[in-house]
Each structure stands twice: as structure tokens, then as C-alpha cells.
Amino acid sequence: MAADTGRLTGTPPAVRVRDLYRDFGPGRTVLRGLDLDVAPGEFVALIGRSGTGKSTLLRALAGLDRDVAGHGEVTVPDSVSVVFQDSRLLPWKRILPNVVFGSRAPDAVVRGERALAEVGLAGRERAWPHELSGGEQQRASLARSLVRQPELLLADEPFGALDALTRIRMHALLRRLCETHRPAVLLVTHDVDEAIVLADRVILLDDGVVHTDVRVELPHRSPADPAFAELRAYLLDRLGVHDEDVPAGRRAAA
Amino acid sequence: MAADTGRLTGTPPAVRVRDLYRDFGPGRTVLRGLDLDVAPGEFVALIGRSGTGKSTLLRALAGLDRDVAGHGEVTVPDSVSVVFQDSRLLPWKRILPNVVFGSRAPDAVVRGERALAEVGLAGRERAWPHELSGGEQQRASLARSLVRQPELLLADEPFGALDALTRIRMHALLRRLCETHRPAVLLVTHDVDEAIVLADRVILLDDGVVHTDVRVELPHRSPADPAFAELRAYLLDRLGVHDEDVPAGRRAAA
Amino acid sequence: MTAAVDTRVVRRRLGPGRRIRLAFWVGPVLLLAVWALGSAFGVISPAILTAPWDVLTAFRDQWVEHDLLGNVLASLARAGLGLAFGALAGTVLAVVSGLSRWGESLIDGPIQIKRSVPTLALIPLFIAWFGIGQEMKVVTIALISMIPIYVNTHNGLRGIDGRYAELAETLAIGRGEFVRHVVLPGALPGFLLGLRFAVTSSLLGLVVVEQYNATSGVGHMMTLAEQYGQTDVLVVGLVIYGVFGFLADATVRLTERKVLTWRRTLDG
Amino acid sequence: MTAAVDTRVVRRRLGPGRRIRLAFWVGPVLLLAVWALGSAFGVISPAILTAPWDVLTAFRDQWVEHDLLGNVLASLARAGLGLAFGALAGTVLAVVSGLSRWGESLIDGPIQIKRSVPTLALIPLFIAWFGIGQEMKVVTIALISMIPIYVNTHNGLRGIDGRYAELAETLAIGRGEFVRHVVLPGALPGFLLGLRFAVTSSLLGLVVVEQYNATSGVGHMMTLAEQYGQTDVLVVGLVIYGVFGFLADATVRLTERKVLTWRRTLDG
């Protein structure tokens, strides 16, 4: 469980970040000299406290922060796909057009319909975004990234609003996608279990740098596995969750 | 772990729902004859698959669905406070005014500042909503409900975008609030652990009705407790998460 | 289930609530009633405002004797043609100046200046450039109705949520697709509001342009009536304007409601 | 850190990008240049449009000999007063009709009708009701400038995201607070757009009202210049209109930028 730079092979990394600074004004320097490499096809989970700069980093990789102060070196592949933290469906397009929007594949509509079915939204192709529940919107936005085949997938908490079962299905879906097209993935999540289950590597952002960087090398990715529990405990500890934080019984005599 | 109607005492329930139907058009009947009672001061967690109608139920209790087809009987206390699934901060107000908006208490500003500090947003009083990260917005919206003292608190996934540590802190905060003012609470969550840790009762919505209704009676609300794990397994099973869904190792030779 | 109980939580509605059917007509009908009663009871002197029934007579007279229908059709043709050109030009300019800072710096200032200047004072220029025939009239109306389309579309476009542009940028689409799928639908509410103003502007423009070498048209009719001081004919013109303006506006707003169903706003 | 490397991912910008400083002036300056060059090289005959330098001479002449400043101030006072009343009335009516379907049914129709009808044709009514003095002028301008404020504010209000009204309803606030904290800030972009139109409308209204019993004012000056065929003075008037209109518009837009900082739109 030693920190790992991610530079395993001789091939150049898909993502290369050096000495990245991002600064939202006095006292709000969010990234302060961050370095990161992600190998092609590598699945990296990014965890960190709320407000540490995970979305800021993703936006830097996506090239959406032209107007933010800061400097540093960022290299990413040409074709990048982003799942935003908000689901960001165009309100004036129905779901299917939203999912295939920008896709130039000749069979875009068929693929869109298939992607919608995969995320459990078959039959909702003609719904308006505002007619979907929170989790459904999130899944639609996931479907939008499924119809694309990017070299880099940046996903900002794509499963935050999903229940356990749906989440497990979406995990499987994402894994299938990764196995077929092997994009490099940077997935932001708050769920340490999710990070361990999905990723090749988990990195923890804190104080503007990569504070912890662990490779996940488990034979069985099951919470029942003791190695799993150990890694989980380690990560939670690095996140600052200690035993005293775990709630004791309360309101015993309600 | 028998189902429990929640009618424990002779006092009338804070929330009383009978035979509730809600219908978004042909084939989209979301609630179909739902019955529910919540006693005053009772903390109920509502879990259920994405798109089963949790938000729909909350909106019915909040009185926000005048224009939705359906019928049934709904009684709630006069003073209700809602934490929406989207954080719903007024974009044209800075954070502090957003938090104290609508509060008529003479010390609203002081309480607002305290609430912001409690959710970890001290110093961000004058930020615009769009300057906050996803989790920060959610916490601001939580702070808004903290400055009020409602008889019924309806919270639609208030912790969805929070990391483990922040989440534990918010749990403690919510618990403190409940202990002081003892509102009835209906909390929607996707996290079964969270439901067990926080609630007196967990109900599972499925197919438009309350499908499962369990009282949480644990001496220690700690995941380490075997009773906790048992309840957790039971609820996950009712949610449809079976062992075969739990992911096995993958991409062994990545 | 026929007599199912339905007690809901009743919360004070702060928005306007549901549309009332036909409420739309209440205002105009009331206006008409005030006018009729005021005239009947002598509160409104006929020298100031002809009574509705006398306007009816004048209307019939104009219809039979002076080819009112022909006048109206000629005017509508002019206004419609001008409006079509104006709307097109306004939209194109708004998109160009909305999406490029350089386009804006070239286009926006001159349009604001044009907008500030009385059209009547520009007519001599237009006569010199386009003559006094139909061409001059259509161009003038196009320029008049272009303004609100431009300003409102530009404003609507600039008001589009920046996050949708970000999304589009990550999808690596071209500018054309961006305009078609993001800019135009996003600016549509603004465009439609502009259209509401443009429709009335194009009709009002008739009063100005039909003073020049027109032998037909409502504006022409009103110009003559004003010169002669024929109040009743003037009021016939006013009523025609009012009716057309109101109906055109209502049509645009109905369209608005149809094409903006995706919006979840206070309008419900 | 002085020479820190900064390579960023460069994505094709689809929105308009950053504001260019002073780009604002490019259009008007270009317009002036075209006018000056056109006049200098005889492309624009002075019969059609007086040359800029001749307009300058006329301007100085009007300033020194004919109290141009007094005329401008008199006009601005009229327009400003009318605009103030119009903006107030327009906002109040928009809020009433925006928040209540019954208010809407009473107010909206008549306003759309008023809007469709040529002001010139209503002047006789106003003269009868308000006389031929300052009162009539201010009322007319107020009515003219009320319209865009009303329509745009109403439209802006109705375009507010319905979720904010829901939020307000669950906070159990009163209507007054709702209007102050949700409706007015939410409709502010609409109001400001309306104000841009209202400012120019109020100035343009001067041309109409100052034909009636005015002894000063830019509109009066232009009416006289028209009578006596003083093209150069007429162009002085046009330039004053253009400059005032452009500056007023720019001022409103600057204000817009200041008070709408909370917006994250394509405008950046």
C-alpha cells in the first residue's frame, strides 16, 4: 500500500499534471503544486474532503478553467468526456437528444437508446429533464458519456444520487465500458468502498496536493475480504475519519 | 424487526398519510395507496430505489404538488422545513442571506453565522452560491434548515454530496438538532448505513407503497455491532441487493 | 375511486398559479365596456373619442366605400414582409454579436445608436437610398422590427447558463452545432419576447412609412384621417391596430407556451 | 514563481469569451469614420446627410446662439420625469399582473392594446385629459416608457425558476418578502432590459410631445428645424439623440453588469 507514482510502463501517461496551482482569490488557493500521472487505460479514483478541489482539478483537466488564476502544466488526450457533478442536461432537449447530443456516430440514436436502457431509463427517451428524478437525471448524464468513446473519462461523483442496487448496476456498466474501450478514468467519489471496488489506484486530495496515492491490488474486491477492510480503514484514516467519530448509540430512551 | 405502524402512543401522529396516489400520466402512477404515520419527534429514514417516488412523497408532505394528479389524505404539522434534493440556493443572494432567508427570528443573522460555522462554512458568508463546491452548496442548504425550528423536517438526501468525514460531522449536527427541538424527521437517503445510524425507523418505498417498515432498536449504532450488520443485510436484501450483485474481482491482470 | 378523498397540504401559493381559461379576454372586453358606457353616458365626448357604435358605422363605411379590406391587406403585406426580413437580420446579427466580442464591438454600438434615433428623421435618408416605393417601406419596417429582435435575442443569448457552454465545449462540437443546439434554443425565450415587440413595431411603422406615396394601407388611412381630423376614421384605425396588435401578441405568446414547454418557471 | 510554466488544456471557446476593453467604442467610432470619410470624398452628398464638420458648426451655433444646453436640459427633465413615473408604474403593474392571474387578465390585455396603438393617435385623448402643458408631456412619456418596463419585467418575472417559488413557499414567507427577495431580484434582468428600451423610448417620445406647445427641448428644436428645412440642425438633433441613447444604454448595461454579478452566463 505504498504510494505509487503511476508511471509503470514506458508509454507516456494519458494525463500528466505538474506543479498545478489554482487560486480563487486571496486565501482561496485550492491547488498548490499538484502532480499527477494517469497511465492510458488506468482507472483512478479521486477522494477527498468536500471543498478540497476535486472538481477544480477535473475542470483543469477538462480545459474548463481558462479564467481561473494559477499556473502549472497539464497534458491530456485529445478526446475527453466529462460527467459533471450536476447532471447538466440541456433543459430544452428531451432525454434521448440530450444523450446523443454532440455524438457524430451514424448510429448515434441506436447507441443512445441502448445506453438509456443500460442505465435503466428505457421508455423515458422522450421525457424532459425536469420530469426525471434526481437519480434518473444522473443516470441520463452517465448515459451521455457511455455513447462516446473517449481516451479520458472524467467523472465527478456520477453515482452520488443512486441507491445501493442501482449503484452496483452502474458500477458494472462502467466496468464493462472500461474493459471494452480502456479509457483512462479519473472518478471523483465520496464513497471509499466504491473507490476500492472500481479503481486501480485511489488518490486522496488534501491541502491542494495528492496527499495519498495507493494502488488497489486485491484478489477479491469484496467488502468481506479482510484486505479490503484494511485498505478501507487506511483510506478512511487518511481522510480523517477516526474511531472516535463513529457514532455511538443515541437517544437510547426515545 | 417486525413492521411497525409507528402508532405507539395515544398522541396523534405528526404526519398522517392515507391511501395516497400520485400520478404523472399514463403508466406513471408513482404512489399507489401509500399509508404512513410519523409520530411527533420520531426520526424516520426513507430508502428506496432511484425513481420510486421518494421525492414525490416528500413533495406531497411539503404541499408542493398541487398540480399533480392523484388523491389521498395528508396531514402534517403547521411548521415544516424542507431540504431539497438540489440545494436550491437563490443565486442572487450570498450565502448568509440565503441561509437566513425567511427566518423571522430577531437574531437570525447570528444564528445563520453559527449554522454556517457548524456545517464548516465559516468565512464563506459572503460567497455567491456558484462559488461553492457541490458539497458546500449542500451544506449551506442544510444550514438553512438548521436556523429554523420546524415541527417536521423533510430532508431529501441532504448528505449525498459529502465525503465520509464531513458526513459524520453532519450526522452529529442533525442529531444534536433533533435532541434539542425534537422535530419529526423524514430523511431520504441512499445509504443504508446512514439510515440505520440516524433513524428510529427505516421505511422502504417500493412500487408506490411502504414495502418495508422496520424499527431500529440497536444498543450500539456501530457497523461493528453484529445486529447492525444484520439489519443492514436485511434492508439491502429488501432493496434487491443480493450476494450475486456484489462485485467479484475484475481485471485481475490489468 | 370515483369519490376518493383528496386532502392535500395547502400552502399559500406565491406564484401566479394556474392559468384561468379565457381570462385573456377579460381586459379587452372591460376596456370595450368602459368605452361603450363612457360614450353612452356622455362621460367621453365624441369629439375626443368616437362612440363604439359610430366607429362601427365608420368601419362599415370604410369597408364598403373605401376598400378597408384592401387597405388592411396591403398594410399586412408590407408589415409582414418587413417583419420577416427584420427578424432574420436581427437574429443573425444577434448571434454574431452575441458569440464574438469583435462582432459585438462592431455591431452592437451602431444598433444602439440606430435605436435611439427617431425613425421619422431617418426617412429622408431612406427615401434618398431606396426611393419612395414599396422597397423603401419594407426596408424601413425591417429596420424598425429588427431592433427588438436583435436586442432581446442578444440579451437572451448572453443570459444562457454558462454551464451549457462548458458542456458543449467538452463534447467538442462545432460552432454550427453549438448555435443550433445550445444558442438558438437557449435564446429562444428572448427571441420570442423580441418578436412580440417586433410585431407591434412593424405595424406601428406603417403609420410612418405609409405617409409616403401610399395609395392604400391602414397607416395611409390614418394619416389622411389625422390631417382631415376625422376622429371616427382615426378610431377605426386605432381599433384595427389594437385588435391586430393584441391578436398578434396573443399568437406569439401562445407559440411561446407551446415551444417553451420545457421551461419550469413561475408561468407554470 | 515569476515565470511559472502555465500550459493549460486549450478547448475551443464556444461562448463569446472575455470582454475586450473599450471595444464598446469601436462601433460608434467606425460609424463616425464612415460618415466623415463618406462626406469628405463626396460619397455622402450633403443634401442627404450633412457632413460632420458642418454639424459641428451647427452645433456650436445652436449652443451659443440658441441655448442648445437649455433645450437639452428641458428635454432631459421631461424625459427623466416621465421615465421615472413610467418605470415605477410599469414595475408595479408587472408585479401585480405577474403574480396574480386575475391581475394579469385585467392589466395585461389593455397594456398590449395600448402598446399596439400609435402614440401619435392617442395624443388627442391625452390633450383632452391632461391639457397641453408639461403634465400632458410627462404623462405621455410615462405611458410610452412604461410599456417596455412592464412587458420585460413581466416576462422576466414569469421566467423565474419555479423551484425558487417552491422554496419560498416552504419557508412560509409572506407575499411582501417573496416579492422583495425572490420576484424582484429574479425579474431584475428583465427589468433592466426593459429599462434599456424605456430610456430610448422616453427620449424618442420627446419628438412627439414637444411638437405640442413646447418652447424648448430637443424635440421642439427638431420640429422647428424640420419646418424651416434646417438639415444641419436636424442632424445636430440626431447626433444628440444618438449620443444620449448610446450613453444611456451603455450606463444601463454597466449597471446590469454590476448588479447581476451573481449570474454565471455566456456573458461571463
Next chain:
Amino acid sequence: GGGSGESLKLSAPLPDTVPSGTQIRIGDPSVQAILDASGLGKQLTDAGVDVQWANITGGPQSIQAFRGDQLDCSSVADIPSLFAAWTGTSTRIVFQSVTVDPLRHPTYELGTAPGTTVRSLADLRGKRIAYSAGQAQGALVLRVLQKAGLSRKDVTLVDLTSTGDSYVTALGSGAVDVAPLGASNVRIYRAKYPRGGAVPTGIRDDAATLYCLTSAVRDAGKAAALKVYVAVRARALLWKNTHPDQYAKAYLEGTQGLSAADARAVIADDGTTGIPANWDNAVTRLQRTADLLAREQHHPKLDVSTLVDRRYEKVEAAAAGSRAVTGDAS
């Protein structure tokens, strides 16, 4: 408002005493300026006449103000009183003035487009002529055609409202061949389009009146005040003839905003104003115009004697005394 409220028959002799508090509302800016400049205004105040001045002249505006009861009298040419009658506003002419030598100082000339030659009125046949039905220019065109012995069918009348220099532009751009131009526009036209021309019409178009709401004349107080005003106005116009420079300063430069040179030109164009010893000729000409317009524009026939209040004829002539003009000049 502002009258004594006492009603007076239109045939009754004009009362001599002006009740205190009587106010007359008059749109007569040039006379207003003369009264100020000459000091004649004192005669009004001495007689107890309180004039509330309005800067309103011309047909459409004065008729609108009459209808709204915002004005008692206004100075106009002859056409507005005809149109007021045809559209139901009852007025009376209380003052007539003429131009001495009217054919040498015409109000309008016929402008001709560059490339068009009109030597005599007969050359108008087949030409496109700007025509504005409700304005004085329109009546003039009809009178010109009548004089030339042409009917409307022999020419093309192009409907065009005369506002500002719209006729100058229309001529210059060749949109019409012929258009009636007021004297100042003729100067502008010649300056802007040297190849254009202007020919005299040979028709008297010098009618100038002060017309009042009949209701004002029926008010004993106002009628008395008007009697004073008419007399003072006659003296004022005569003063103008003898003090052209003061007039130019006070009115043309002062309130109308003309340059000194333009003002001199306007005075030269205007010629000398005459106060007719009687209104016989003026009324005859007015009747002829009324008949022509009635025929050509389909109005009912009008007896213009109902539009003039000849009680003021003598007041006006008496004020001018020996300076009144007679015969052909009147």
C-alpha cells in the same frame, strides 16, 4: 375655462368691458413675440385681458387642442377652418390678414425635379405631383390644376405628406416631378439640388387667419377680450411691417432659432402684411376653396359665411385705420 360664463348670441354686438378674471388661450407665437418686442402687449393688460399663450399653430394641432378644450384661438391659414367644420368642430374666423402684393411673395412655389421642365402650368400634364390631401399644399395643388384646366386624371397625384423637407428629398431623388414647396424649402432645394427648379403658381395663397372655438366667441367675457386682442393684433402686424429687424430678432431668431441671414430671407419672402378694410374678398376666396375641396375630396358643400364672425371685421379695420388695404390688395 377662464371665461365669464355669460353666454352671448353670435348676432349680439360685441361687449366692450372685459370682466376681471377673463382669460383667453391663444396659440399665436409670432404675434406673441411682436407684442413683447414692441411693447404693444401693455395694451392688453391695460384692457384687463389675460392671455395664456400656447405655442400651437397649424391645422391638426390646433383642432386637437380645440377638441380637448385646451385652446380658444389659433393662427392658421384658411384650410383648417374648413376641415374643422367638416369634422364637426365649430369655429369662427375672427381675424383676416393678407400679403400686400401676394403674387410676388407666394407662400408656395412648384418645385420641379432635376431634369423636369415646367414653363407654364399646362406643362403639368402627365407629371407626377406630390399631393397631401389634408394639408394646405394639397389644396394648392388642386387649385393649380383647376387654374391649368387639368383634371386629376391628367396627372399622377403621388400621396405624400409634407413633413420638414420630405418634398425636397422626394424631388431631389426624382420620386416626383413636381411638388409645392414653401419659400424656405425652395431655398434649401435650390442649394441642395442646383439642377432642380421652382416656378411660381400665379395663385394667391396668402390667406392668414386667427380662428377660434365658437364656444369662446359665445362667451361674453372672451368675446370682449377677443375684441381687444383683434385690435391689438392688427397693430402688431403693422408694427412688424415697419420694424422688420426687431421682428427678426424677437421671433425668427429668438424663438424660432433661425440664423440672422435665414431670418432676413424669411422676411423678404413674407413681404408686407396687409390688414384688409373688409373681408369680402377673403370670404369669396375662402368659399371658392371650400367648393373646390368639397368637389375634389367629396366633402359636403359648405357655406363659409358660417365660419367667419364678421363682427370682428370692423374692429380689425378700425385698429388699422388709414393703413388698411382695400381693393385687389385685400
